[in-house]
Amino acid sequence: MKAIVHIRPRSGVLDPQGQAVAGALKHMGFDEVLSARQGKIIELELGDGDEQDVRQRVQKMCEHLLANTVIEDFSISIEA
Amino acid sequence: MSAAVIVFPGSNCDRDAVSALSLHTTGEVHRVWHRDTDLPKVDLVILPGGFSYGDYLRSGAIAARSPIMAAVQAHAKRGALVVGICNGFQILTETHLLPGALMRNAGLKFLCKSTPLRIENADTPFTRAYDDHGETAIPIAHHDGNYFADEDTLDRLEGQGQIVFRYMENPNGSSRDIAGITNKAGNVLGMMPHPERAIDPLTGETGGLAFFKSLARVMT
Numbered sequence: 001m002k003a004i005v006h007i008r009p010r011s012g013v014l015d016p017q018g019q020a021v022a023g024a025l026k027h028m029g030f031d032e033v034l035s036a037r038q039g040k041i042i043e044l045e046l047g048d049g050d051e052q053d054v055r056q057r058v059q060k061m062c063e064h065l066l067a068n069t070v071i072e073d074f075s076i077s078i079e080a
Numbered sequence: 081m082s083a084a085v086i087v088f089p090g091s092n093c094d095r096d097a098v099s100a101l102s103l104h105t106t107g108e109v110h111r112v113w114h115r116d117t118d119l120p121k122v123d124l125v126i127l128p129g130g131f132s133y134g135d136y137l138r139s140g141a142i143a144a145r146s147p148i149m150a151a152v153q154a155h156a157k158r159g160a161l162v163v164g165i166c167n168g169f170q171i172l173t174e175t176h177l178l179p180g181a182l183m184r185n186a187g188l189k190f191l192c193k194s195t196p197l198r199i200e201n202a203d204t205p206f207t208r209a210y211d212d213h214g215e216t217a218i219p220i221a222h223h224d225g226n227y228f229a230d231e232d233t234l235d236r237l238e239g240q241g242q243i244v245f246r247y248m249e250n251p252n253g254s255s256r257d258i259a260g261i262t263n264k265a266g267n268v269l270g271m272m273p274h275p276e277r278a279i280d281p282l283t284g285e286t287g288g289l290a291f292f293k294s295l296a297r298v299m300t
Contacts, residue, residue, distance in 0.1 A: 014186060016185070016187070065137070065141065068174065070173075070179075070181040070228070
């Protein structure tokens, strides 16, 4: 099974890297870009299991290591 | 009375920390590898600066989950002293021994320069040799030193005297210009500037001398 974890800065947290990305896009002529936020994706290959159990375990992985919940949010998608 | 400096893969300020302690405090200084599970009997643990685990995932995130950290947490719980310098501060927030988080500098650049600081609280084991509300200068060298915490936490840090060092010219966007804080009990300090780099006129700065003199008083 595969778990794909999206980690992004929480709203309200300063993201200067996202700002730099938006600035660069605007300089390249993409005037329609109003803002950008930069996060990360972690893909986990996992042994097979019940989807609910897998989701709970990945949730723990996120809370205990993959995301810093002071400044980051995360979401999990599971693929068989 | 003695100290331990923890060494993680990628730590690079451990030897300077050992030097500074050896020169200015009495007692043995141990370098302890992160994979050890026991600490020697010490009064002070230092988590040094550097790039533990290459800053992979987040600065200090993986080091915070190292085997030695359970012993460091127990040491802190007993009320013994812990100092996290730069990457060490990041590790302390990742273990939740200190609140908040250290984020990418607001200006995006790696900053490496002498930085004027105000001593906000000289009534701590780490700052007794400084003048209260006096000024000093200590070098910073970091990319991720922007201190963040929610407003309630920041108000509590202010109200309870937990802010120990404040930037006089905020270089990195840190909330409330915070350069160093303690936990509520006052035995754990995290700071982004490097006092161990400012103890000898040969290297241009001595603002860190009073830091080690403060520790020397407590450790004898």
